[in-house]
Amino acid sequence: MQQAGIVVAENEMKFVATEPERGRFRFEEADFLFSFAQRSGIKVRGHNFVWHRALPKWFESEVTSANAEQVLVQHIEAVGGRYAGRVHSWDVVNEAVEWKDGLPGGMRDSPWQKVLPVTETSLGYIEIAFRAARRVDPGALLVYNDYGMEAEDSASGKKRAAVLALLQRMQTAGVPLDALGIQSHISAGSHTAFGPEHAYGPGLRGMIAEARTMGLKVLITELDVNDRTQPADIPARDAAVAATYSAYLKQVLADDAVTAVLTWGITDRYTWLNSASGRKDKLHERCLPFDEDLKPTPAFAAEVEALQTRNIG
Numbered sequence: 233m234q235q236a237g238i239v240v241a242e243n244e245m246k247f248v249a250t251e252p253e254r255g256r257f258r259f260e261e262a263d264f265l266f267s268f269a270q271r272s273g274i275k276v277r278g279h280n281f282v283w284h285r286a287l288p289k290w291f292e293s294e295v296t297s298a299n300a301e302q303v304l305v306q307h308i309e310a311v312g313g314r315y316a317g318r319v320h321s322w323d324v325v326n327e328a329v330e331w332k333d334g335l336p337g338g339m340r341d342s343p344w345q346k347v348l349p350v351t352e353t354s355l356g357y358i359e360i361a362f363r364a365a366r367r368v369d370p371g372a373l374l375v376y377n378d379y380g381m382e383a384e385d386s387a388s389g390k391k392r393a394a395v396l397a398l399l400q401r402m403q404t405a406g407v408p409l410d411a412l413g414i415q416s417h418i419s420a421g422s423h424t425a426f427g428p429e430h431a432y433g434p435g436l437r438g439m440i441a442e443a444r445t446m447g448l449k450v451l452i453t454e455l456d457v458n459d460r461t462q463p464a465d466i467p468a469r470d471a472a473v474a475a476t477y478s479a480y481l482k483q484v485l486a487d488d489a490v491t492a493v494l495t496w497g498i499t500d501r502y503t504w505l506n507s508a509s510g511r512k513d514k515l516h517e518r519c520l521p522f523d524e525d526l527k528p529t530p531a532f533a534a535e536v537e538a539l540q541t542r543n544i545g
């Protein structure tokens with residue numbers, strides 16, 4: 233395939249998609265993706281085993297502290313087992329940190345946290361999930377993936393600190409972990425907010441360097457650049473989006489720990505950003521390398537230029 237070395241399912245491999253009823257698994261869409269990838273000679277990322285926003289309805293009524301470990305391990309065995317040996321990397325746990333929830337360690341007050349809590353003495357569902365993932369698919373890179381860690385503001389700084397502390401704790405406890413995933417849902421123009429010299433600067437670079445020191449890889453897992461702060465004029469928006477891609481990628485690619493970059497979608501035709509908060513004027517976002525007609529945008533050129541500085545997936 234010309235434009236990508238790795239693909240990821242935006243929704244089709246999540247818990248709710250693969251286990252819509254307890255113990256009854258559904259793999260049609262994921263199988264389709266794997267056969268497409270195999271035909272095209274490209275890799276597949278797994279997204280994800282544990283995420284508070286991807287749980288099926290039955291979770292709330294059926295999962296208790298008594299059966300949660302069994303439910304989690306069975307899910308990972310079924311889904312991870314089916315694709316074992318064919319997955320580049322699994323987002324084993326997604327978005328487990330939310331320091332605003334006020335729990336020890338900055339853990340998110342999520343459904344998984346309620347039934348298998350991470351406490352001062354236990355890594356709870358996180359340890360169970362990573363150990364099961366390693367057992368089931370020893371060849372896949374195991375990733376902790378999160379968002380809100382990219383910018384220079386104090387909220388992002390607190391998030392980085394809480395995530396790094398969690399990863400350090402996992403390593404100390406011998407929990408298998410190979411990579412940090414930095415989602416990278418960023419905003420056009422935000423690279424200039426702290427002056428170009430600090431564009432996604434010291435905080436982000438420091439986190440990547442820290443991950444490298446810990447022996448981890450870093451994956452840029454869900455890059456897109458929303459243009460909601462930008463005027464309606466298309467050339468102006470495209471220029472701001474492209475400049476932000478360029479500045480961001482130059483920062484992250486400067487560190488060898490970063491071994492993959494994925495955008496969250498390929499074309500503006502299908503981006504989640506149009507159904508999320510979106511633009512006030514209701515115009516569609518121009519956030520990805522290909523526009524709604526699948527034509528390359530200035531962001532595409534900016535990405536190609538940045539990626540040419542490194543041999544990367």
Ligand code: G3I
Pocket residue numbers: 242243285286326379415454504
């Ligand atoms: O397909 C159904 C459709 O049949 C139904 O009529 C419609 C009614 O709501 O829903 C459609 O499903 C939606 C699905 O996207 C496909 O469009 C879900 O409701 C909606 O919740 C889902 O949103 C996804 C979201 O994660 C929640 O799973 C977005 O597409 C996806 O881009 C987004 O991705 C997340 C990453 O997994 C984690 N990081 C943040 C990122 C953005 O939120």
